[in-house]
Amino acid sequence: MAERALVVPRVPGGRRxxxxxxxxxxxxxxxxxxxxxxxxxxxALAVRAFADVWRAPALLPQELGLRGFxxxxxxxxxxxxxxxxxxxxxxxxxxxxxxxxxxxARALAGARRxxxxxxxxxxxxLLVPQYAVGTGLAEWFIRLGLADTFAGLALAHLVxxxxxxxxxxxxxxxxxxxxxxxxxxxxxxxxxxxLAHVTLPAALPSLAVAAALGFVVSWSQYGTSLAVGGGxxxxxxxLVPFAxxxxxxxxxxxxxxxxxxxxxxxAAAPAGRRAA
Amino acid sequence: xxxxxxIATAVLFGGALAGALWSxxxxxxxxxxxxxxxxxxxxxxxxxxxxxxxxxxxxALATLLAAILAVLAARVLRDRxxxxxxxxxxPVPVPHLIVAILALLWLAPxxxxxxxxxxxxxxxxxxxxGLGIVVVYVYKEAPFLALxxxxxxxxxxREREEAAALLGASAWQRLRWVVWPGLRTPLVVGSLIVAAxxxxxxxxxxxxGPTYPPTLSVSALEAARSADLAGQAQASxxxxxxxxxxxxLALGAARAARSDVG
Numbered sequence: 073m074a075e076r077a078l079v080v081p082r083v084p085g086g087r088r089x090x091x092x093x094x095x096x097x098x099x100x101x102x103x104x105x106x107x108x109x110x111x112x113x114x115x116a117l118a119v120r121a122f123a124d125v126w127r128a129p130a131l132l133p134q135e136l137g138l139r140g141f142x143x144x145x146x147x148x149x150x151x152x153x154x155x156x157x158x159x160x161x162x163x164x165x166x167x168x169x170x171x172x173x174x175x176x177a178r179a180l181a182g183a184r185r186x187x188x189x190x191x192x193x194x195x196x197x198l199l200v201p202q203y204a205v206g207t208g209l210a211e212w213f214i215r216l217g218l219a220d221t222f223a224g225l226a227l228a229h230l231v232x233x234x235x236x237x238x239x240x241x242x243x244x245x246x247x248x249x250x251x252x253x254x255x256x257x258x259x260x261x262x263x264x265x266x267l268a269h270v271t272l273p274a275a276l277p278s279l280a281v282a283a284a285l286g287f288v289v290s291w292s293q294y295g296t297s298l299a300v301g302g303g304x305x306x307x308x309x310x311l312v313p314f315a316x317x318x319x320x321x322x323x324x325x326x327x328x329x330x331x332x333x334x335x336x337x338x339a340a341a342p343a344g345r346r347a348a
Numbered sequence: 349x350x351x352x353x354x355i356a357t358a359v360l361f362g363g364a365l366a367g368a369l370w371s372x373x374x375x376x377x378x379x380x381x382x383x384x385x386x387x388x389x390x391x392x393x394x395x396x397x398x399x400x401x402x403x404x405x406x407x408a409l410a411t412l413l414a415a416i417l418a419v420l421a422a423r424v425l426r427d428r429x430x431x432x433x434x435x436x437x438x439p440v441p442v443p444h445l446i447v448a449i450l451a452l453l454w455l456a457p458x459x460x461x462x463x464x465x466x467x468x469x470x471x472x473x474x475x476x477x478g479l480g481i482v483v484v485y486v487y488k489e490a491p492f493l494a495l496x497x498x499x500x501x502x503x504x505x506r507e508r509e510e511a512a513a514l515l516g517a518s519a520w521q522r523l524r525w526v527v528w529p530g531l532r533t534p535l536v537v538g539s540l541i542v543a544a545x546x547x548x549x550x551x552x553x554x555x556x557g558p559t560y561p562p563t564l565s566v567s568a569l570e571a572a573r574s575a576d577l578a579g580q581a582q583a584s585x586x587x588x589x590x591x592x593x594x595x596x597l598a599l600g601a602a603r604a605a606r607s608d609v610g
Contacts, residue, residue: 175353203548294550
């Protein structure tokens with residue numbers, strides 16, 4: 073820090089000019105803006121979920137209560153099976169993507185010239201509407217008996233989960249990993265020991281990020297599920313009709329819907345941080 | 349060892365495109381052979397142009413605003429602690445659908461923004477200009493793009509900036525010749541993913557968009573759900589047009605970004 077002080081006037085981001093109130097303003101403007109525009113809007117969801125009566129123009133609900141949660145947890149609401157369906161599909165799609173993407177990410181790290189072209193090809197699905205992939209797959213799934221099955225849903229989600237998982241994993245491999253593995257081989261570690269004691273621990277941060285990302289991508293899918301899911305419900309399919317008809321149920325369901333992605337991200341965060 | 353990934357992509361993604369093409373060529377699912385009727389019906393429908401323009405307008409505006417905000421936010425957050433970054437990144441794991449529900453809660457007539465600030469000067473839900481759709485995408489995607497930028501705007505780029513500053517480069521020159529080349533790839537790639545998502549998804553326009561014009565994906569959904577036998581074929585044709593437009597746009601933008609001197 074001391075050397076930097078010498079070049080203060082010209083160093084980017086190193087401005088220390090202005091009066092005290094102006095500096096205070098600059099310091100608190102960003103947190104205040106983020107609080108008002110990002111955090112508060114999101115927090116309103118929780119209030120809405122517990123507001124049994126909230127009529128305009130009141131800023132706060134007239135009556136708090138659990139009507140929303142009682143409705144979604146009541147039998148016949150379809151939320152329980154949808155939740156289980158979303159969990160099953162997201163877990164299966166993420167695991168499949170990890171297994172497929174692991175060797176590919178390794179190979180990509182080594183492929184210097186073709187790397188960009190390969191990445192573009194593998195990421196191409198991200199440019200295509202979910203509903204297009206869903207309706208296209210539904211054509212075959214009906215013939216193959218995969219329509220309206222969890223396997224069909226997981227395969228359809230895999231189209232979008234795989235590119236994200238692959239991109240996240242590919243950050244973990246490279247020359248640093250090659251050197252580590254070489255050192256392990258030199259020291260006499262066999263392939264299995266090398267994998268268990270060197271490769272996996274070293275790749276854990278990007279593995280955690282990839283798994284979390286894959287799960288969240290599958291969990292949020294709507295267009296693909298609508299096209300191939302048929303009777304098999306996932307949470308977004310159940311949620312959409314309530315968005316217009318009953319905001320309290322929609323908000324309660326949205327809170328429940330947010331749970332698993334948050335848990336997954338919190339679980340992945342410590343491992344992911346080690347990557348930085 | 350790329351084979352499993354390439355095969356999975358070819359079978360599932362290639363199969364999906366082939367399936368969509370096949371269904372678009374079969375306006376009569378009960379049998380009646382292959383024909384271009386659905387494509388002609390879609391392209392000859394005046395509302396198709398409305399939907400295409402509306403889709404282009406909302407996704408381009410949303411992507412542009414999100415990218416600008418992301419650059420500004422990344423510039424501010426670069427010098428700040430991780431707490432503020434986490435706060436700003438909160439919308440990243442939140443599904444679009446939930447952000448659309450939030451938009452209704454805040455921006456609908458009589459919503460929380462109305463109650464807090466008085467009647468809003470412009471209508472932001474169900475509006476013909478699609479501003480509500482844009483707001484949802486900006487809220488969701490600006491933090492996503494900012495995270496991508498921050499990953500590249502680390503100590504290495506800062507050192508180069510400081511070196512340029514010491515050599516006498518002005519703020520503008522540093523931005524043009526040092527910062528932009530470092531941030532260009534994540535910004536362009538991220539923006540393309542955002543734009544393509546905005547073109548293709550329909551949970552947001554279905555929730556906060558106007559009844560007319562629909563986006564291309566919404567109009568495909570409406571066609572698929574209509575009683576018309578040829579609806580599914582028309583839906584597939586519409587979706588393939590949207591997909592082709594997204595891919596063409598992405599390739600064009602990627603080429604433009606690469607040929608830009610920097």
